[in-house]
Amino acid sequence: MVKMLLALARILRTKEVHRLRIIAWKQSNRASANIPEALQYLGSHSSTLNESLNRTRRAVYCICVNFPVPGPIYDDPTDHDGLVLIRDPSIPSHVTRKLVSGFQEFTLVDKEVSCRFRIRMNQRGGQQQYEYRAAAFSGVRSFSGVATGGNRVCAVFACTGDDLESCGRRFKNFSINSTASFEELTIIATVPKPITDTAVQAHDSSYFPVSLDVSIMPLEVKEYTYTEESNGETTNYTFTLNSNKELYTFAVWGRIFERDGLEPTKPLHDSSSVKGFSNILMILIAAFMVFK
Structure with a gap:
């Protein structure tokens, strides 16, 4: 979004920027719906850009897609044989x-x-x-x-x-x-x-x-x-x-x-503690057998 607005500010004249309209599905709090209103503000490139960025910060930018898209893509489980997961x-x-x-x-x-x-x-x-x-x-x-x-x-x-x-x-x-x-x-x-x-x-x-x-x-x-x-x-x-x-x-x-x-x-169940206890127990048993 920022890159798009910066590019517009560089290549378009002020009047052309003011005439720019972005078509959204409906009026809402989404950034995509607020940008056209922001671009109607009179002023220089910088004022138009700043207002657009301010409106963008107030909402989550959303791109509305009205055409089929691929995915999700599901691999055959056998394709994951040998795949090591964390x-x-x-x-x-x-x-x-x-x-x-x-x-x-x-x-x-x-x-x-x-x-x-x-x-x-x-x-x-x-x-x-x-x-x-x-x-x-x-x-x-x-x-x-x-x-x-x-x-x-x-x-x-x-x-x-x-x-x-x-x-x-x-x-x-x-x-x-x-x-x-x-x-x-x-x-x-x-x-x-x-x-x-x-x-x-x-x-x-x-x-x-x-x-x-x-x-x-x-x-x-x-x-x-x-x-x-x-x-x-x-x-x-x-x-x-x-x-x-x-x-x-x-x-x-x-x-x-x-x-x-x-x-x-x-x-x-700390296996190292269990192992350590087992070793101590074996030593005590061995000592008992020797001094018996």
């Missing part, structure tokens, strides 16, 4: 519960985050099957070792095995019917109500519906429902699946900005 390193720090076939309704809690799950799931009967876990998380995660950031999460994600270490991973090769069939899937995330930081005039936290299907694409808007409801000091975010899709991930994913830069949350 795994969330905070998964071992999540409070989780393994999902079973049939109907289940339960709540997982991690600190100030409460996740209510309502799920009806069945396996499709493929040669290899993903297992699924529900998860709740409130803490700090690492972003590929570059930075850390605060997170609150209520999620359902696929695992290649029974243990948590296998979650957030895919089988090396895609096979048909390897994912579960979700006839019903609703997540209600209850979290502290976002607070406005007056210094930057922005919320201290923000929440999003996150999903990933076997084409490594998010769900389309029509395939889910996402709502927000304030309830005193807390806010409920409800994420509901509207269609039976082959899913790897379905989650309410939140960012807690005040926690950015802190140390990542430790795993709930």
Whole structure:
């Protein structure tokens, strides 16, 4: 938009700029509808440009398209065989519960985050099957070792095995019917109500519906429902699946900005601590056998 106006100011005379009209669908608060009015102001190139820019800043610039466009483009899942995806390193720090076939309704809690799950799931009967876990998380995660950031999460994600270490991973090769069939899937995330930081005039936290299907694409808007409801000091975010899709991930994913830069949350079951305890125990047993 700025480049377009600068170009107009350079190549057109003042009267020509004043005669310029941009056709919008209807009168609105969109920048595309306000620019024609801005260009009607008398004055020099600079005054016309400044007024146009001021009007643009007051609204989100929107380009209205009234012709067919391609997309989204879905790749065949087999095209992603061998594709390595970045795994969330905070998964071992999540409070989780393994999902079973049939109907289940339960709540997982991690600190100030409460996740209510309502799920009806069945396996499709493929040669290899993903297992699924529900998860709740409130803490700090690492972003590929570059930075850390605060997170609150209520999620359902696929695992290649029974243990948590296998979650957030895919089988090396895609096979048909390897994912579960979700006839019903609703997540209600209850979290502290976002607070406005007056210094930057922005919320201290923000929440999003996150999903990933076997084409490594998010769900389309029509395939889910996402709502927000304030309830005193807390806010409920409800994420509901509207269609039976082959899913790897379905989650309410939140960012807690005040926690950015802190140390990542430790795993709930630190394998290094367990290993260290085992080594000490073996030494004590050996000493006991020697001096017996």
